[in-house]
Amino acid sequence: MDLVTPAVGQLFWGGLVFIILLILLTKFAWKPILSAVNEREESIQESMDMAIKTKAEMEALQAQNQDLLKEARIDRDKMIKEASETSKRMIEESREEGKAQQQKIVAEAQKIINAEKAAAISELKTQVASLSLEIAEKVIKGELASDDKQKALAEQIANDISLN
Amino acid sequence: MKNYVKALLLGLVVITVGFAYANASSSDAGTVAVDKEPFNAAGHAVHHAMDAHEFHFTDGFVIPLPVILWTDNGLVTFMSSAFHHTDDGSHVHTADGMNFVKVHETIYQLDAGATEAHMHNGHLENGSKVWMDFSLTKNVTTIFLIAILLVFIFFRSAKKYKTNKDKAPSGISAWVEPVILFVREIAQDNIEGDKHKKFVPFLLTVFFFILFGNLLGLLPFLANPNVTGSISITLLLALFTFIVQLANSKKAFWMHIIAPPGVPWPLYVIIVPVEIAGIFIKPASLMIRLFANITAGHIIVVALISIIFVNESLAWAGLSVPFTLFISILEILVAFLQAYIFTMLSALYFGMAVEEAHH
Numbered sequence: 001m002d003l004v005t006p007a008v009g010q011l012f013w014g015g016l017v018f019i020i021l022l023i024l025l026t027k028f029a030w031k032p033i034l035s036a037v038n039e040r041e042e043s044i045q046e047s048m049d050m051a052i053k054t055k056a057e058m059e060a061l062q063a064q065n066q067d068l069l070k071e072a073r074i075d076r077d078k079m080i081k082e083a084s085e086t087s088k089r090m091i092e093e094s095r096e097e098g099k100a101q102q103q104k105i106v107a108e109a110q111k112i113i114n115a116e117k118a119a120a121i122s123e124l125k126t127q128v129a130s131l132s133l134e135i136a137e138k139v140i141k142g143e144l145a146s147d148d149k150q151k152a153l154a155e156q157i158a159n160d161i162s163l164n
Numbered sequence: 165m166k167n168y169v170k171a172l173l174l175g176l177v178v179i180t181v182g183f184a185y186a187n188a189s190s191s192d193a194g195t196v197a198v199d200k201e202p203f204n205a206a207g208h209a210v211h212h213a214m215d216a217h218e219f220h221f222t223d224g225f226v227i228p229l230p231v232i233l234w235t236d237n238g239l240v241t242f243m244s245s246a247f248h249h250t251d252d253g254s255h256v257h258t259a260d261g262m263n264f265v266k267v268h269e270t271i272y273q274l275d276a277g278a279t280e281a282h283m284h285n286g287h288l289e290n291g292s293k294v295w296m297d298f299s300l301t302k303n304v305t306t307i308f309l310i311a312i313l314l315v316f317i318f319f320r321s322a323k324k325y326k327t328n329k330d331k332a333p334s335g336i337s338a339w340v341e342p343v344i345l346f347v348r349e350i351a352q353d354n355i356e357g358d359k360h361k362k363f364v365p366f367l368l369t370v371f372f373f374i375l376f377g378n379l380l381g382l383l384p385f386l387a388n389p390n391v392t393g394s395i396s397i398t399l400l401l402a403l404f405t406f407i408v409q410l411a412n413s414k415k416a417f418w419m420h421i422i423a424p425p426g427v428p429w430p431l432y433v434i435i436v437p438v439e440i441a442g443i444f445i446k447p448a449s450l451m452i453r454l455f456a457n458i459t460a461g462h463i464i465v466v467a468l469i470s471i472i473f474v475n476e477s478l479a480w481a482g483l484s485v486p487f488t489l490f491i492s493i494l495e496i497l498v499a500f501l502q503a504y505i506f507t508m509l510s511a512l513y514f515g516m517a518v519e520e521a522h523h
Contacts, residue, residue, distance in 0.1 A: 003459065006399050007301075011400055030369075031365070033322050034365075036325035040330075
């Protein structure tokens with residue numbers, strides 16, 4: 001029975017010591033320790049938050065860089081494409097122009113040639129006609145120089161006619 | 165390592181059996197004819213688990229402690245050695261004209277005129293117990309020791325936090341910090357929101373007080389003071405928890421008791437008395453749980469050692485010593501476990517008291 005009978009002395013001293021201990025430890029141990037631990041936890045949390053934020057910022061920056069790079073690349077490609085198109089077009093245009101010019105030149109040349117030709121032909125014709133006249137004059141003069149020859153001619157002509 | 169343990173156990177068993185046979189044959193011869201009083205194992209165990217007025221390390225090495233009594237004639241003080249280390253009332257100490265005897269670690273004042281204790285069946289017939297016994301008993305001294313240890317350890321670690329600011333905990337604070345955080349976590353788990361902060365210092369003090377009390381009782385060769393297995397101390401701790409709980413109780417806590425939500429009103433006749441009884445049963449269970457667990461540990465160790473004396477053969481040490489070792493190690497676990505349970509349940513009760521209504 002003694003084992004489960006509370007003792008006044010233990011209650012008194014135990015209570016006194018416990019209350020003093022509670023006050024002393026709370027003031028000089030638990031509060032400083034807990035606040036130090038809390039501060040440390042907060043600073044760790046802050047550092048971690050900062051790290052996460054920095055990482056996110058870095059990522060955003062990188063993404064931005066990537067975008068810029070991409071844009072630049074697109075711009076470059078576009079410029080190259082445009083340039084090549086322009087040059088192609090210019091080549092094409094100049095080629096067309098050249099062709100047209102050439103054709104025009106050729107056509108003009110043709111015209112001139114034709115005109116020249118026509119002129120030459122008519123000249124030739126005139127020359128040939130006058131030459132023929134001269135030749136015919138000379139031939140006739142020669143043919144008709146003697147009576148024999150006149151006769152023979154007459155005969156020949158007559159033969160030709162009869163052959164017809 | 166395993167082989168060593170096996171060899172040791174086997175050796176102990178062989179020695180036990182051998183000695184037991186030798187003992188039995190010598191008894192058969194009838195050499196032991198003295199009619200001795202049988203060894204009272206239960207008496208020893210209970211006596212060991214109780215508070216005492218002296219530190220009894222071994223026969224011949226006893227530290228007497230101051231006895232402080234509040235009697236009808238005022239304060240009386242003397243050292244416990246005044247009783248000449250008797251515990252059966254056989255030595256009467258006279259102080260301030262009053263006669264005192266010590267029986268079963270309780271101090272009695274003999275009736276006026278009586279100069280000798282009259283014992284009957286181990287009970288004193290001509291004296292009355294001195295209730296107002298403020299002696300610095302074994303338990304009280306141990307409580308002082310716990311307080312000194314706690315102050316020393318935690319003041320030092322608190323200082324370490326100041327000097328080692330912005331550094332990882334080292335030395336003593338590296339040892340205490342995980343436990344402090346563990347107790348804080350108990351509070352966080354059981355008490356909602358930021359309200360737990362208020363209770364952490366109390367819970368920490370309770371936890372370490374119980375833990376150190378439990379562990380000091382387990383140290384061998386140091387008279388095994390049974391502080392946390394003393395009903396007075398567990399009553400005190402439970403009472404503090406009870407007071408702190410009620411002092412911080414909110415309206416919702418009382419509404420739960422007076423008008424439990426979600427219960428049809430005819431059932432109030434049963435529920436409300438049960439709930440009201442529950443207010444007191446909770447701290448009472450705290451008191452009994454700690455007391456019973458720690459006292460049981462102390463008693464079982466003495467009981468196991470008593471096997472040797474009951475059988476009157478040293479050979480039984482082969483059985484009782486390994487058992488005692490096993491129980492002692494188990495008790496180290498119990499020391500931590502009971503400190504945790506007391507703290508956790510206290511935190512739970514505080515959590516219930518401060519909870520806001522959310523139904």
